[in-house]
Amino acid sequence: MTRLRLLLLLGLLLRVAVCSVNTITLCKIGEFKHENLCCLQCSAGTYLRNPCQENHNKSECAPCDSEHFIDHKNRESECFPCSVCRDDQEEVAKCSRTADRVCQCKQGTYCDSENCLERCHTCSSCPDGRVVRKCNATMDTVCDKFDSEPGQSGSQCFCFSKPLGIVVIIAAFIIIIGAVIILILKIICYCKRGENIQLLAGSLGTGVTEPP
Template identity: 35%
Template sequence: MGHGAAELGFAGDFQNRTARQMSCVENQEYPHNSFCCKNCEAGTYVKEKCSRDQEKGICAPCEKGTYAEHPTGMEQCLQCSQCHRDQIVVAECISTSNTKCECKPGTFCLPDEPCEVCKKCSKCKADEEEVSRCTATSNTKCKKGNSPPTEGPTDKPLASNNTNTIAIVVPILFLLIFILLGIILYKRYQRQLSSMLKILFYYLSEEEQENTHNAGLERKEGQRPESRPLLTQETQETGTKSIPVEDEDRGLGDSLPNTTSSSQTSLSPLPPAVYNEESPQSSPPAPRQPEMVTEPWAGDDGPPRRLVPVLGEEESLSKSFDLFDSLDVRYHNKFFRSIGVSDNAIKVAETQQPMDKVYDLLRVWMQKEGLRANINTLLQALLDLDQRYSAEHIASKAVERGYYKYE
């Protein structure tokens, strides 16, 4: 009977301790095992917890740089805070209180807001007077006439200021847009006018060249009967007298570059003049060839001769770019696309004069190709576009000026 009562008493005591553990007083006690320990005082921490209910364990003072502002059951103190750059230290950190900071003079931070960055104090306007100065926790307060005090002008700008700003900015923006559109339209008109004039000049010069060519043929036809074969009958009729080569060249030779500029035919040397074999006294003068071609670059059917740089690949190629000004303006974009120049680069170059456009796009192609850049690639591209005369003209001029030589 006594043993049973003892067991009941032990069970009741254990239940009471469990109940107490679940209801330890906040900020005064902390739970440990199945009972509550008393908190250590402010400025200390729990170094060793208690071994009995309602006792205090071993407490130790906070180390330097740490603090405990209230009684605590923690096993270490809190780290002291550091003030921000725009704040000053009002009170140093001690074992029972954290560091106290406030904004530097001229700045403020409202107490009901997290002070991450201090704001600059406002200044009253000329027609306002200061009601209270700016402090570390409040902004400047101003009033205008009999109106109630308001925050400084930098916090809440007036609606009238915004209206005035819009009234000034909007007309300026419209003026700038109008000027920009005018410049764009003028540039576009200038480019179109330049292209039209160049095409018109091209067709006029082509017609003039054709007229000159026809006039030369008419002069020749007047010098011989129509019923006789061209040169052979004339030499038979005159016996030992041969047709002067200068007259023959003047009729067709001078007009050769003009006719080839429109038809893009080959610039192969002219055939030698026909003369009578019965006249051994004096040999006929050599036929005059176009000045630009000293050697044929390519036959009518054979492959073109390869050009080899004389001044070094890059220098010879750069100096030859000016020769490409003779390209037909109608073939510019086709030519540059065929050698790999992007449409974007061609559009950018359209704003320039045709000669500058050709030079700049060739420079773009040269930078893109690097060491692979070669004048033979450009000449082959012209041949692929049926621009044989332009290719022969450029090749012969490059050799004549000493930039290249035939391989």
């Protein structure tokens, strides 16, 4: 009898332990564990003021103050301060309780690093206006350069500097003129050769007599 009571007591303790573990570990998505309770997370734009008092229940949440935000469900004790645009940047999206302020470099400048921690740089200009892609807030101007180094931005264009371009044009013109002259000479030679053959044939024809 004593042994039976002991087994029943051990079984009861084991059941209580299992139930306690299940109560702690069975928090659902969107909940967080507080002591032995599972509490619902606060929604975006609010922060946690007091955890729930009943399992799987709502917590006490408060809205973010001005110039502060949280953009996801959370159990944070306070909201995050919104970013502040530098004097070389401009605001493109306002700060709200659910989103941070978005800043970018002003027109005519750019910053291509992550989060743009350094100052914005002045956009480059292309010689002769050969722009492949215009400068924007996150990327410098891309120029069309024939002498670009491997890996350097810019399309490969078979362009020449002005003095070299003039020389190439003159050389091409001379080659074309020479080819035309040679073609004319060949035509003249061919014509003269045809005339000579006709004369030879004529002279041969007059020198031949018919047999009696």
